[in-house]
Amino acid sequence: xxxxxxxxxxxxxxxxxxxxxxxxxxxxxxxxxxxxxxxxxxxxxxxxxxxxxxxxxxxxxxxxxxxxxxxxxxxxxxxxxxxxxxxxxxxxxxxxxxxxxxxxxxxxxxxxxxxxxxxxxxxxxxxxxxxxxxxxxxxxxxxxxxxxxxxxxxxxxxxxxxxxxxxxxxxxxxxxxxxxxxxxxxxxxxxxxxxxxxxxxxxxxxxxxxxxxxxxxxxxxxxxxxxxxxxxxxxxxxxxxxxxxxxxxxxxxxxxxxxxxxxxxxxxxxxxxxxxxxxxxxxxxxxxxxxxxxxxxxxxx
Amino acid sequence: xxxxxxxxxxxxxxxxxxxxxxxxxxxxxxxxxxxxxxxxxxxxxxxxxxxxxxxxxxxxxxxxxxxxxxxxxxxxxxxxxxxxxxxxxxxxxxxxxxxxxxxxxxxxxxxxxxxxxxxxxxxxxxxxxxxxxxxxxxxxxxxxxxxxxxxxxxxxxxxxxxxxxxxxxxxxxxxxxxxxxxxxxxxxxxxxxxxxxxxxxxxxxxxxxxxxxxxxxxxxxxxxxxxxxxxxxxxxxxxxxxxxxxxxxxxxxxxxxxxxxxxxxxxxxxxxxxxxxxxxxxxxxxxxxxxxxxxxxxxxxxxxxxxxxxxxxxxxxxxxxxxxxxxxxxxxxxxxxxxxxxxxxxxxxxxxxxxxxxxxxxxxxxxxxxxxxxxxxxxxxxxxxxxxxxxxxxxxxxxxxxxxxxxxxxxxxxxxxxxxxxxxxxxxxxxxxxxxxxxxxxxxxxxxxx
Numbered sequence: 001x002x003x004x005x006x007x008x009x010x011x012x013x014x015x016x017x018x019x020x021x022x023x024x025x026x027x028x029x030x031x032x033x034x035x036x037x038x039x040x041x042x043x044x045x046x047x048x049x050x051x052x053x054x055x056x057x058x059x060x061x062x063x064x065x066x067x068x069x070x071x072x073x074x075x076x077x078x079x080x081x082x083x084x085x086x087x088x089x090x091x092x093x094x095x096x097x098x099x100x101x102x103x104x105x106x107x108x109x110x111x112x113x114x115x116x117x118x119x120x121x122x123x124x125x126x127x128x129x130x131x132x133x134x135x136x137x138x139x140x141x142x143x144x145x146x147x148x149x150x151x152x153x154x155x156x157x158x159x160x161x162x163x164x165x166x167x168x169x170x171x172x173x174x175x176x177x178x179x180x181x182x183x184x185x186x187x188x189x190x191x192x193x194x195x196x197x198x199x200x201x202x203x204x205x206x207x208x209x210x211x212x213x214x215x216x217x218x219x220x221x222x223x224x225x226x227x228x229x230x231x232x233x234x235x236x237x238x239x240x241x242x243x244x245x246x247x248x249x250x251x252x253x254x255x256x257x258x259x260x261x262x263x264x265x266x267x268x269x270x271x272x273x274x275x276x277x278x279x280x281x282x283x284x285x286x287x288x289x290x291x292x293x294x295x296x297x298x299x300x301x
Numbered sequence: 302x303x304x305x306x307x308x309x310x311x312x313x314x315x316x317x318x319x320x321x322x323x324x325x326x327x328x329x330x331x332x333x334x335x336x337x338x339x340x341x342x343x344x345x346x347x348x349x350x351x352x353x354x355x356x357x358x359x360x361x362x363x364x365x366x367x368x369x370x371x372x373x374x375x376x377x378x379x380x381x382x383x384x385x386x387x388x389x390x391x392x393x394x395x396x397x398x399x400x401x402x403x404x405x406x407x408x409x410x411x412x413x414x415x416x417x418x419x420x421x422x423x424x425x426x427x428x429x430x431x432x433x434x435x436x437x438x439x440x441x442x443x444x445x446x447x448x449x450x451x452x453x454x455x456x457x458x459x460x461x462x463x464x465x466x467x468x469x470x471x472x473x474x475x476x477x478x479x480x481x482x483x484x485x486x487x488x489x490x491x492x493x494x495x496x497x498x499x500x501x502x503x504x505x506x507x508x509x510x511x512x513x514x515x516x517x518x519x520x521x522x523x524x525x526x527x528x529x530x531x532x533x534x535x536x537x538x539x540x541x542x543x544x545x546x547x548x549x550x551x552x553x554x555x556x557x558x559x560x561x562x563x564x565x566x567x568x569x570x571x572x573x574x575x576x577x578x579x580x581x582x583x584x585x586x587x588x589x590x591x592x593x594x595x596x597x598x599x600x601x602x603x604x605x606x607x608x609x610x611x612x613x614x615x616x617x618x619x620x621x622x623x624x625x626x627x628x629x630x631x632x633x634x635x636x637x638x639x640x641x642x643x644x645x646x647x648x649x650x651x652x653x654x655x656x657x658x659x660x661x662x663x664x665x666x667x668x669x670x671x672x673x674x675x676x677x678x679x680x681x682x683x684x685x686x687x688x689x690x691x692x693x694x695x696x697x698x699x700x701x702x703x704x705x706x707x708x709x710x711x712x713x714x715x716x717x718x719x720x721x722x723x724x725x726x727x728x729x730x731x732x733x734x735x736x737x738x739x740x741x742x743x744x745x746x747x748x749x750x751x
Contacts, residue, residue, distance in 0.1 A: 048748075051385045052410025070737075071719075136553045138490055138570060155490065158552035163726055166556070247500050250555040251722030266382045267713035268745075269406070271389075 045279045049272035062276035071252055072260070072277070079256040079281075082171060083236045089175040090231055091224065094182025099212075101183065102190045112187065115180040123177060127244035130173035134159040163253035166246050170254050173241050178234070182227050189223035190216060222296065229292050233285055257281050337368040337639040340394040342383070344626065345374035346452070346663065347579040354659035355647070362646040368639060377502065377559065381713070388412055395634035396643055399446050401625045402698050402709030404438050408445040409706045414630040419641050420444040427648055428669025431692050436703045437625045446629035449648050450657070450664045453623045453691030454506055454575050455609040462572045474511060474540050474613045477573055481549040484572045493549045495571035497557040498541065498718040498725070502624065507575045508717045509622035512537050513696045514615030519711060519742045524702035526746035529739050533617075538731045541721040555725065566607070578688050580607060582661035609684040612694060620696035625667070650674050662688035707749045716741045 045062055047055035066072045097115060101108055118126065135141030136156040144156040160166045197215050206214070217224075239258035242248060248255035248263070255263075257277055265274025343355050352374065359370040373394065375383040380400060384407070387393045393412060397403075407413050420438075429435065430448040438446040456477065458470060466484045471477040481493025498504050512518065517534045521527045544550055551570060554561075562574040567583060584604045591597035612621040628647060630640040646652055653671035657664045658678060662685050666672050672692075679689025699708025711717065720738035723729040729737075 050410075052388050052407070052412055136551070137564065138568070155487075158556070160556045161553045246556065247558065249499060249722065251719055251726040253726060263713075263715065266385050267715070268710050269381075269385065269713070 041275050041279060044272050045276040047272045049270075049275075051269040051271055055272065058272070062273050065273065066276060066280065071255070074252050075255050075257060075260045075277070076280075078167070078252075078254060079236055081167060082174070082238070082242075082254070082256055083232060086171050086174045086178075086235050087228060087231050089171070090179045090182045091228060093175070093179045094186050094227070095220075097179065097183030098186035098190055099216075101187050112184055115183055117180070118177050119180045119184075121177075123240040124244055126177050127173055127241045130169065130176070130241075131160075131245045134169045136161075160246060161250060163250065166250055166254045170242050170245055173245060174235060174238060177241070178231060182231070185223055185227045186220055189220045193219040225292055225296065229288060232288065236281055236285070333366040333368055333639045333642045334636070335367040337366070337636050339363075339368065339370045339396060339634075339636065339639055339643060340373065341370055341396040341398075341643065342373050342375055342394045343398045344380065344400070345376045348582045348659075348661050348663055350659040350661070351656065351664055354656040358647055358652045358656055359643065361652070362643050365646075366639075366642065370643065391633060393631035393633045395631060395636065395640040397629055397631060398449075399627050399629050401437055401623070402704050402712065404446040404627060404629060405440050405704040406706050406709050407629065407631075408440040408443075412631055412633075413445040414632050414634070414637055414640075415443050415445065416447060416630065416641070417444045419644075420447060423447050423645060423648060423668070426645065427650055427653075427671060428673075430667045430669075431695075433695050433697070434625050434667050434692050437697050438627045439703065446627035447644050447648055448625065448627045448667050449653070450666050451623055451625050451691040451695050452577055452663050453665060453688065453695070454502075454510065454577055454612055454621055455687060456573060456611065456613050457566055457576055457580055458573045458608050458610060459566075459569060460606045460608045462569075470608070470610055471573070472610070472614060474514065474615055477613050478540065478544060478549070480573060481544065482547070485549050487548060490551075491570060491572070492551050493572050494544055495550055495554055495557075495562045495565045495574040496544060497554045497561060498721045499555065499557055499561075500715050500718065501559040503557075503559060503562055503575065504718040505712050505715065506622050508541065508721070509696070509698065509700070509712070510575075510612055510620060511541065511615065512717075513620035513622065513700045514613065514617060516615070516617030518700050518702070519739075520699045520702035520705070520708055520746075522701050524699060524705045524708065526707070526743055529742065530735055534735050535731055536616075538721060538724065538735055542724040542731065545721075545725045555722065575612065578609065578660075578662040578684075581609065581684055581688075582663070585661060607684075609687050611687055611690065619694050620700060621691070621694040622698060622700070623691060623695055625695060625697065654678070665689055665691035667692050707746045710745050710749065711742050714741065714745065 044055065046057060046059060048058045048061070049055035101111055101115075104111065132140070133142045136144050136158040138156060139145060141156065143159070144153065147153040148156065158165075160169050193215065197219075198211055201211050201215060236256075237258055238256070239262065242254050242256055242259050243262070246254045248259045257280065261274045261277040264277060265271050268274075341359055343352070345352050356372045359372055362368070363370045384393075384397070384403070388407070388410065399407065404413065430438075434448055434451060438444055438448050456471065458480070460470075462484055463470060463480060466480075468480050468483045469476075471480045477494065483493070485491070485493040496507060498508065512529075512534070515533045515537045517529055517531065517537055519527060519529050545554070551565065557565070562571075562576055563580055563583065565571045566574045566576065566580060581604075584600070584607055588597060588600045588604055591600050611619060613619070628644045630637050630644070634640045647656075648668060648671070650668070650670040650673075653666045653668070654674045657666055657671075657675055662679070665679075665688060666675050675689065679685045697704045697708075698712050699705055702708065716738055720734045723734045723737065724731055
């Protein structure tokens with residue numbers, strides 16, 4: 001009996017050792033690529049690190065500075081507007097796209113591939129294209145040329161010259177790039193909803209809108225939450241579209257976390273402060289992720 | 302007797318001393334070991350032939366010494382990013398081309414080699430740089446880079462437009478505004494001026510020229526912070542914002558990126574703009590690429606009508622903030638002697654003139670001998686004569702003080718152009734914007750003290 005126990009303990013020990021060995025590469029990757037950079041970022045945010053100089057611990061001085069910095073307050077507001085409006089537009093149009101594609105019998109796969117083009121195109125190309133669309137350079141900007149040719153305008157409109165116009169332009173570019181991802185994800189979710197539910201609802205006299213509110217939307221709940229969360233993270237950290245289209249201007253009208261962090265870290269050479277700007281986003285994202293994870297887990301239970 | 306008792310140690314020491322003495326580079330000719338490999342970073346300008354000419358010059362040096370040079374480019378856009386990444390990852394090049402604020406910034410970080418004695422050799426070989434340009438290469442009395450050329454900014458105007466409106470060529474900012482008022486025709490989508498307060502040299506560079514020409518500096522002669530809350534600064538800010546309020550510019554001017562003013566000027570949407578000679582480069586190229594005689598004639602006329610005037614002056618004189626390019630050796634270089642030899646070759650009058658001839662006027666040499674040798678080239682026409690005088694009006698970032706890390710940061714923080722944007726976009730008052738700008742500048746100087 002004791003010999004058998006000893007054998008089983010030895011075998012278990014060997015198994016554990018083998019398991020740890022297999023887990024080691026993953027552990028190294030997680031520590032090296034996630035924990036260490038994150039720890040380093042937190043540490044830098046607590047220092048006065050200037051490029052080329054050793055860092056000195058300054059406690060929460062960078063956070064205090066940013067809390068009082070009027071430019072940073074504008075950055076927070078701009079980031080919230082840019083992210084919330086973009087993501088909301090993506091959800092609505094993504095749903096519309098999925099509903100249309102779901103009801104198509106012919107060419108659904110072809111159209112699904114076609115709609116994914118903006119998603120797979122380089123962000124810089126997209127930003128340059130939208131900059132050209134909104135351009136008011138005579139005879140060049142697409143929208144202005146189109147409206148002038150139709151006789152609807154007598155003078156080109158400088159779409160991106162006002163704070164609201166510039167913000168709208170970057171939101172539209174961001175929305176256009178990502179809504180197909182929402183559409184395709186929602187379509188995949190819709191396909192997995194049992195058709196019997198729709199048939200039973202139709203037999204009970206439910207119209208299209210009631211079927212949408214009571215079957216489609218609840219059926220897509222998890223997909224909507226996950227895609228919205230992913231998009232929220234990507235959008236609030238977006239750099240390329242704004243940098244290429246407006247550089248954060250006019251003035252500071254479209255300056256967001258990523259562009260301001262870049263300016264402070266690489267232009268002003270203040271890495272400590274630049275990293276702190278990025279760290280400010282983390283609590284917002286962590287809270288969002290925790291809330292959504294708890295919600296999903298509760299639902300699963 | 303005592304001479305006979307020379308120990309082995311003394312003999313060895315003597316031999317080593319003699320070897321060392323022989324290996325010390327002769328004046329002006331730093332030693333280069335065969336097979337030496339160097340990395341050099343240079344600016345990629347809009348004028349492609351200049352980039353190629355610098356690269357070719359470096360390769361001539363490599364061939365002469367049996368060495369190799371890998372030339373890598375940075376652009377106006379990623380200049381700072383590339384150097385920052387290299388400094389933090391300890392992968393700086395051996396030789397780097399440095400813009401106006403870089404020598405002070407990088408030397409302060411301890412990244413650049415002290416070239417004080419090497420610069421004396423260069424002085425004797427190639428001559429000195431003008432007194433207003435030389436300080437750009439110095440920090441605390443030591444020389445950290447060798448000045449090479451100034452890439453100036455000029456005030457471009459369409460001569461035919463001004464002639465038609467019977468207004469004279471502007472010489473000051475105030476006159477330029479009057480010209481703009483006289484020629485603006487919004488109905489035809491034609492405007493008197495195109496001056497963007499954006500985040501490029503076309504924005505913060507012109508803002509500095511405007512401030513310095515009105516006698517406004519945010520630092521004193523010793524480089525310490527000085528308040529800009531003055532009546533002169535009010536006049537600066539008024540000029541900078543009135544050109545927008547009075548609708549003398551296209552409505553999208555504030556959104557232009559680096560090429561916006563070039564495009565709008567060449568397309569004749571605006572009568573005046575500030576720019577480097579890249580406008581002339583584009584227009585000379587257009588003539589060369591003309592498809593037929595009629596097209597060529599039209600483009601030649603356009604080229605003759607696009608006049609580059611000296612940058613505008615103000616009540617306190619004419620001061621032009623521009624890019625003063627110099628060459629530095631990074632401390633991380635494995636072969637500083639070879640790096641210095643490469644710089645000596647590049648800045649020599651012969652090589653400088655060869656590069657300059659492919660620059661379409663944007664490369665105005667600053668070292669005496671090269672400057673003297675460039676006279677014929679810059680006598681080509683009135684625009685080139687103006688280009689050749691770029692160094693004359695040059696004022697460094699942080700005028701009237703020396704370039705310091707704090708002065709360079711003021712420029713990099715965009716506060717100089719964000720202030721007028723606050724008046725134009727956010728409808729702040731001029732005084733509010735100056736107050737805000739002054740506070741931000743003071744903050745930069747205060748936090749860089751420690």
